[in-house]
Amino acid sequence: MLSLKSIRIALRETPLIELSADVGPGDILTVMGASGSGKSTLLAMIGGYLDPAFSASGEIWLDGQEITGLAAARRQVGILFQDPLLFPHLSVGQNLLFAVPQQEKGRALRQKLAEGALRDAGLEGYFDRDPATLSGGQQARVALMRVLLSKPKALLLDEPFSKLDTALRDQIRSFVFAEARLRKLPIVMVTHDENDAAAAGGQTISL
Amino acid sequence: MNRTVRQFAIAATTALSLAAFSTSSALAENPDPANWDGVKEQARGQTVYWNAWGGSTRINDYIKWVGDTVSSRYGVKLEHVKLDDTAKAVATVVAEKTAGKDEGGRIDLIWINGENFAAMKRQNLLFAPGWADKLPNWALVDVENKPTITTDFTIATDGLESPWGGAKLVFFHDSNRTKELPDSIAGLLEWAKKYPGRFSYPAPPDFIGSTFLKQALSELIDDPKKLLQPVDESRFEADVAPLLAYLDDLHPLMWRKGQAFPKNYPDMRRKLADNELDIVFAFNPGEASSAIANQELPDSVRSFTFSGGTLGNTHFVAIPYNASAKAGALIVANFLLSPEAQARKQDPNFWGDPTVLNVTKLSADDRKTFEAIDLGIATLPPEKLGPMLPEPHPTWMASLEKVWLRRFGVAN
């Protein structure tokens, strides 16, 4: 359960966002708005890397714990951007290993987790590939598996499908939603695409 | 000025003034050349910083060879600090003395002669008492026939510097190009009128340039004996008036109409090779032959001197009073006087500089080595080098340079 309580974000006295919402496990909160409306700023605040130029107030609670003041690395909130942002200097498998929590010790175990994720994404045998050689859809799937491997307690989606072409978009969207629901993750998605909102089916807030 | 800045300024000035008060501990024991084994022992492991003119690749190579040899034989490491003007080494020692740095100085050995030696001797900047005549190889030195070994520019050396080579002013030309040659300073002006733009000399204070001025003055002054005495300020202007008049006539007939000058001897040599100059000169009779051996000059270059005589002198090494490695410096000075080092120095393939040794005092083997040296096609045999004019008192050089710079230092 992700709770946003009286969130308020302002840029030099100009208020951008004011909202309160609860997102249950497996539910999707869709935030709609034109570009420049501050949608991504909301995700930055939840994720914990808000630019110091912005001022923010309110509380964020995740699974009964307040995370407002925590460093980004300790919030356990995963994010997907519109670009897959696979680290270009690592192989596909190393990208996944990078995300496996440190608590999972032992080379063999970590390797197994990463390979399992690749299998789930239908990319078996891609471990040593250069991410630059993957298609857009494949990269998007690796990016999702990478986030999920880090065992987040919530997921943020920043216009995650806008750069994919239409045919691929539906396919990836259902893949992401299905995997997130399977893990009972609360999701906050910002988008300007009505289709995303319709497919998410949950609460929608327009800015 | 805010407070921090002011504090900083005070700290900085304090640090600067401290230089005047740096105290020195008890002086380290100086080596005694009479106890040569002791010197050798003390020298092992020392690094000798030798400040020597570095403008000639061939000479630098020779010094490098000296360094390699003393390093393997005596365990003395030699570092050649290349200078463009020996006066800078003198300046360093002066600065150290002023700052109270009476030991652990930065210079251990200086290639020196003339006014720099005179200046250091006058200001007590040299390792004393005299040590050169106590070196083991001193016995081979030709003190009998070469007066310039004990009298450096009219100043007695007193063993404060050790000789390692001779010098004599010699002119070079390309025999394929230049057939007509002058035989005196006056003849040179006549020659330049016939062949304008084909002669020049390095601008003083380059020492070859200053040597040319001294040669000219020696021939033009009313009474050459005046040059053996220090400059008499009251008569100086009258004494050099003929020289300045001569230069006023000569400059418009020179290379670049006297608006620019070669930088030093190697620059003149390059201009002879490039056919920019027809007559150049050096302070070393073997120079042309080594330049030919080195493919720096064509093999048609030959030497000549003036029948009335040209300047000659000896060059030395000296040790500053505050040198850090005096024993090592003594080892190097003595090695420079060895038949081996002197023979290599006389060989135009390496340097081509006349020896300071008396070859008749050497062992039969060493004598043979010297006799076997091919002096080279462009080197005049000793009997054809002409008479040797003595170097003027060092004050003349300083005054000549000053008057030259005042008169010709800024082109018009």
Added chain:
Amino acid sequence: MLRFGPVLAIALLTGPIFCGLIAVVLPAFGYLPAIGGHEFSLQPFADLFARPGLLRSCLISLGSGLITTAISLSVVALFIAGWSGTRTFTRLQHVISPLLSVPHAAAAFGLAFLIAPSGWLVRLVSPELTGITRPPDVLIPNDPYGLSLTLGLVVKEIPFLMLVALAALPQVQPRRSTYVASSLGYGKTAGFLFAVWPRIYRQIRLAVYAVISYASSVVDVAIILGPERPSSLAVRLVGWMDDPDLALRFEASAGALLQLGVTLATLVIWFGLERLAGWIMRTQVIAGRRFSKDAPVRALGLGLSSLAAFSVFAGLFILALWSVAGFWAFPDALPQALALKSWQRSLPSIGGPFQTTIVIGVVATLLAVAITLICLERESRIGRDGGSRALLLVYIPLIVPQASFLFGLQFFFLTIGLDASYVGLVLVHLIFVLPYVFLSLSDPWRAFDPRYANLARSLGSSENRIFWRIRLPILLRAILAAAAVGFAVSIGQYLPTILIGAGRLPTITTEAVALASGGDRRVIGVYAFVQMVLPFLGFLIAVIVPAILFRNRRNLWASS
């Protein structure tokens, strides 16, 4: 710990300059107790102004500073305006970029070997075309007006300003503005100059001031190509500082302040020229003149840039040729024979300086890269850059003329026992290496997509892990490139090396310049060639290492 980074950088950049200036100002007004100056006086200035030809020395410095900058900047502006976006532009850009790494001294030697009356250009056409067998009796280089000096500076400053301007180009989005201008009927050159250039100029202004300062106070290039009777002010300063007569130090310090004044005056005149150029441009814009037929101007821009590049390359080629030449008589266009003798003879003595050059260069570069990384990483973590004031600070060592503060710094180092030591030499090199490393690295660092870091954070990575595992490897190419720039800058340093090294720590550069006074052309060829090759090797490493490490990572070496 990171927060000490900027403090350290500022201290390193401004501290030595401040100390150096103080140790120049005090003796300039007669105060230097260590050599007997106990009272303040104006005598040093009186002595200085009594020097023959002083005004001319100042005018040479001022003139070469102004003219060098004006010509280099005009050529760069004309070339970018006339050709940006074309294939010719990209091609010439690739030719000119490597020239930045050629040390000034090597380029100057090359030029001297090219344009001297006995140089290669005359040899090439003689005696067949000219009929001469003797070099013409004209005073080049070292001409009294400093034209050869200016030429030598121009060919090196064009690549510098070109690269700085190219870096600023994308930020002003030239394509849109030039489309608009050409749709209004403006010629390509005029459209660019009116619509885009003013914005580029605003961004590269500090670099232009650095060129002015450098050109008005340079020592090594002026020794090789500059006038001699009298020399430019900076060269004469070095002579006075070296004089055996310590009392000359007072006068020399006054001279160092005068050098600061001359450079300031050059900058002030330049500010005036900036206004004038702005006014001229405005009147043209108001008049609406289209300059649509600009083919000759475009040809001029291309011609001059190519000529600059050509002369440096040709000069370097001649240097290399001399280094392997046997006897080479005038007017032969080629040496009679090729020989490795010069190399064989030089190699034993080149070893020590070579080692010093490498050690100083590598250590100074490593320190500069580390300090730069600390500053930039701190910036990334606290989420803001130092702003324009920090940039100005970085430029200070490049704008304050070296000759004005290094003498003081030398004396300062002498009193604290840092002269002629590796530590002192590394410190003084760092002053000049750090700004270039910072300027080269900050742009790619700041352009790095911050979402990668945010993503890594959301995956649970600490800031340190993000630095070592994400930023460092992805930016490795940019870091190595910046290091190569820093290394090249270190190799090119002449005055700091000769002053702080006190002649006891010679480098390839000081040895090469020492040979300038008439040394054998073959040996100069060897030294200048080595001097030129070293920075090139640095850049080679900067290209090869990432290419090998990331040979299977297309996006890392195909991009940027």
